[in-house]
Amino acid sequence: MTDHTHDAGRRSWVSSANGHADFPLQNLPVGVFSPHGAAPRGGVAIGDRILDLPAVLEAGLLKGDAAEAAAGPTLNAFMALGAAARATVRARLFELLSDGAPAPVRGLEARLLHRAADCTMHLPAAIGDYTDFYAGIQHATNVGRLLRPDNPLMPNYKYVPVGYHGRASSVRPSGVPVRRPNGQRKPANETVPSHGPCRNLDYELELGVWIGPGNELGEPIPIGQAHTHVAGFCLLNDWSARDIQGWEYQPLGPFLAKSFHSSVSPWVVTPEALLPFRSAQPARPEGDPAPLPHLLSEHDQQHGALDLELEVLLTTPTMRARGMDAHRLSIGNARHLYWTVAQMVAHHASGGCNLQPGDLFGSGTISAPEETGWGSLLEISMGGRRPVELASGETRRFLEDGDEVILRARGVRAGFAPIGFGECRGMILPAA
Amino acid sequence: MTDHTHDAGRRSWVSSANGHADFPLQNLPVGVFSPHGAAPRGGVAIGDRILDLPAVLEAGLLKGDAAEAAAGPTLNAFMALGAAARATVRARLFELLSDGAPAPVRGLEARLLHRAADCTMHLPAAIGDYTDFYAGIQHATNVGRLLRPDNPLMPNYKYVPVGYHGRASSVRPSGVPVRRPNGQRKPANETVPSHGPCRNLDYELELGVWIGPGNELGEPIPIGQAHTHVAGFCLLNDWSARDIQGWEYQPLGPFLAKSFHSSVSPWVVTPEALLPFRSAQPARPEGDPAPLPHLLSEHDQQHGALDLELEVLLTTPTMRARGMDAHRLSIGNARHLYWTVAQMVAHHASGGCNLQPGDLFGSGTISAPEETGWGSLLEISMGGRRPVELASGETRRFLEDGDEVILRARGVRAGFAPIGFGECRGMILPAA
Incomplete structure (x- = not known):
């Protein structure tokens, strides 16, 4: 209220x-x-x-x-x-x-x-554990389509808030430059892998969630109480080395392709400040299963979504030298998440895993249904096949050294003062 | 020396x-x-x-x-x-x-x-991050065979020390009971998933590695120095909910199937104590690729393996009531790891990810080439199809409530005093 x-x-x-x-x-x-x-x-x-x-x-x-x-x-x-x-x-x-x-x-x-x-x-907290979810269904669909055109979503997607453990030690506040990682990659046209600088470096637009009160090991958090375990929100850029990821991720998931650096906006926007921007979780499309009972709360379905405008901007060295404005890569909204934050919390604790104050969640990349709101270059450039044209006349398949990515979030609702998250920015440094 | x-x-x-x-x-x-x-x-x-x-x-x-x-x-x-x-x-x-x-x-x-x-x-340390590798090639082969009989190992296995981020908050010392997790699972014979107690609860025999001196974000650790970043060793039981894992793990890897609890033996056995039990890394089979240069050090190949006997024991409530000895489920050796600990360290840091003192690595399940040394029930019972007969006349496909698993490790070499790790034990409690 x-x-x-x-x-x-x-x-x-x-x-x-x-x-x-x-x-x-x-x-x-x-x-x-x-x-x-x-x-x-x-x-x-x-x-x-x-x-x-x-x-x-x-x-x-x-x-x-x-x-x-x-x-x-x-x-x-x-x-x-x-x-x-x-x-x-x-x-x-x-x-x-x-x-x-x-x-x-x-x-x-x-x-x-x-x-x-x-x-x-x-960083606002010493991060105990960092978990990255995959709740952006449009992103999961876009990425899945690159691999499996006829069947982009895995069968579990609409039942399980899919997530994985990320690396806490390499989370940094906005502004810390991001060194392009070296790693193993094996493009389809090469027969053996090589080790060297990432060639397909990407950003991912995510909402970050700071966990508040925790739970004891072995004691699940009921969905109806899950929102009380959230201390606040930030922006999160889950920098991703797509070529390294493609080679390393089978069968245990992303590892070094994600853990070289993650950036968060440094201000913790509280649930209290965000109250005016709560909204109902969009109705699931006809044919989608209802959430299983341990993930379903009427209150959460009515108020668990966040109506936040999300924007991704890019500047290149050329653009900065010419004094040009940043190029907007996308504008979307956090409402498009398939799972609410409360569902992520309840799911995470459902097997007894203990959350602790200062743990960080990522929502997963948030892409709007419309192409203008897709949350990563992988999606916008269709896996690198359709380069993005920038206002400077340059093009980008993926990020180049010297590029700077800026994420922004903003709540706007009639009758209330608009609020924002501050920026989450990071500039790419050449590989070591 | x-x-x-x-x-x-x-x-x-x-x-x-x-x-x-x-x-x-x-x-x-x-x-x-x-x-x-x-x-x-x-x-x-x-x-x-x-x-x-x-x-x-x-x-x-x-x-x-x-x-x-x-x-x-x-x-x-x-x-x-x-x-x-x-x-x-x-x-x-x-x-x-x-x-x-x-x-x-x-x-x-x-x-x-x-x-x-x-x-x-x-616990000997406040664990910053916990990473679980997959360096037991026999285990990876055994598990892969259950899913892909003709092609058990992924193409990356012999190039990349495959690993994933685990959950640090739920690591507990030996002796803390393990509550059977609830979770979503969808057996092949059911059309939709349900939520409830894990039906296929398993242990995994692993070597744990405590990280010593860390590295700065963005600064890789050369393979030749990687061993200096290890502070010690322990046993690790990576308790696994196989049915939950099977349903949740695509496409981002194991999550709640592993993060409900992990057990470690509490004593840090130092690299100095283990010096007599170092051995050469076994030669790679004919046809396997050589490690890429950033993972290859002559000294590591000559001394990077650990000759440690590994044993898994089980007691059931019936066995304990009858005063019976524990049943030995397997006896193997840590020499069978495909990647050395130094290779895991160098790989983890190769993209710039920063390790910190008190980080924990798991080796991945260690299975011997011989069936008598397989490191999980999934393997021993062939996915549950071949129940294990215990000395008590009972059988086990997977772990039942009240079962206690005990891991042991021991270094034995002529001319030196044998040393051990102490036990890593955990008893299964019924689901909440």
Whole structure:
């Protein structure tokens, strides 16, 4: 249920927040940052500023265990707390940062706020385990069609929220450059594999999910409670080495083709901030099976989808040298996921696997039904056979060194202030 | 190169160590334990006792950063140190626990030693990431044959040390009971899947590898240095829900079928203790490709294999009620791995993925060429079609509730004291 913290009419005394594309007063995402090389600490994005939570605590403006957990240097303890604690901190932050805040608060501006442009963002949590799902049905269909034109989806797809374990150690915040991996690949026209730089480097547009309260080993999470185990959301770029993947992935799944680097946007957009952008899970097409009972909750079906506009932008060295705007590769929406986040959580824990605060989920690549919203170059270029033409006159089958990919997400709904996730960006460096 | 700490003639004043099947003076594995419910701390197994490292430090008998790191409460910092630091601690421990130790040390016995039977063992490290390989070629062949009789091995098998990311959060030390998972499964004779207790629960006999010093993201580990990144070894039981796996694993690999629980033996057997049991990697059969250059080192080919006898034992409730000995399901050897541990390390890092101290690798199920050494029930019972007859007159296709599986490993070589890993055991509890 939305409350006064979603009131689109409320404005902040941090003037850049008013009308800010990502971080108006109604968003208040938490993250971990360093001002000017200082130690990492918890903060809140507000306009083009970051609110320094340890400074807010020190000034006596925030109190309590939840606020202290949000002050960092990682947010695992904050994520562990759940919705009630988050809502309390959110309400107090809203009060402190809104136009109605007492004058003394505004007098502390220099102590409490940093220019975001001067700060370094870190991962918001020490990631215990990272799991990547495959819930984008259009993506699964597009990719499956490249391999099996007549039968793109596996028989399990509409029963199981398919997923696999990813590599936690190589997740990095937005902005950290991505080194092109070396690896084994064997193109169809060669008889033996060779080892060298990836030739088919790709991005994947995904929603990231930060897990909040966990479960004990052996104790499943019922679907009706699954949403209470989510601490927040981010963007995730699941960089993919398609040629390495094609050679390595049988029979145990993707491995080095994915684990060389994954990028996340550094701000944790809370379930509370996203309340206005919840929507009903789209009805399953005629003929699709209903979810099995352990994955089915009426409330989740009514409110479990997220109406978030998702955009992928690309710049090349040539485009940047010419001062050109980024080229939009796609625009889609997170509503197109076949499985809700709650279904992913309930499925993951259904066999007893224990989730922990600070675990990260990826949704799987999100592609819209329309071609203009496909979430990877593999799909857009049809496996490299149909190069993408960029505004600069260049073409791309896959990513080249120096290319930079930028992911964005934005919630827009009539009557509410639009909010965004901030960027998830990464530039490709040449192979080592 | 072996040294005086491998001298089979040296004896310990801890009398149970002399001739101990697992933990003679020449082994000295490190682990984390709690005496009688006290706080976790580092220790060393010696006979049927555990040497309390914080107590040894407090008594002034050990000094230095490496010894302090080994004192716990996790061994990640100790694992990060590498071979020289481990060897220094090993030499000093050998001196303190050998017959030649000064009389004052022996006078402190009550302070320094605990009866292992009175202690609780913990995981030796906070596991960052867990990766499971598939290097047991006989296992890969046996399993592949069940699916593809004419073509059991994938074309990549002899080029790529195939592996996948596993779940770190659900790894538990030996002795923690294993709850049978619920999950989705669709037997061939049913048209739609159902959700319920796993019907084909299995064990997998694997060698575990604890990673020591890590690498930076983007910086591969050359094969010639890969062995320096290994901190030690353990046994690993990669419990597997075969029916869940069969339904879920396409196209992204095993997920919930494996992540409900994995068991490790709690003692870290160091590379130094295992020096006498190194052996040459068996020559690849005629016609197999040579490893690609980034996976090939002469030293590794000469010394990279481990000559360790591996045994799997089973007890059932009936057998225990009748006081019967455990039934031996298999006896094999770790020499049969197609890839060395150094090749796994070099491969894992070859695309730039960063390893971290305390990461865990599994070797993949180790099956001997002979049927008597196959490392899972799936293989022994030929997919459940040929039930195993136990000494009790019972039969098993797969594991039943109350069954307990025990893994053991032992190095035996003429002229050296045999050493063992201690047990990796787990009993099956009924599904939730």
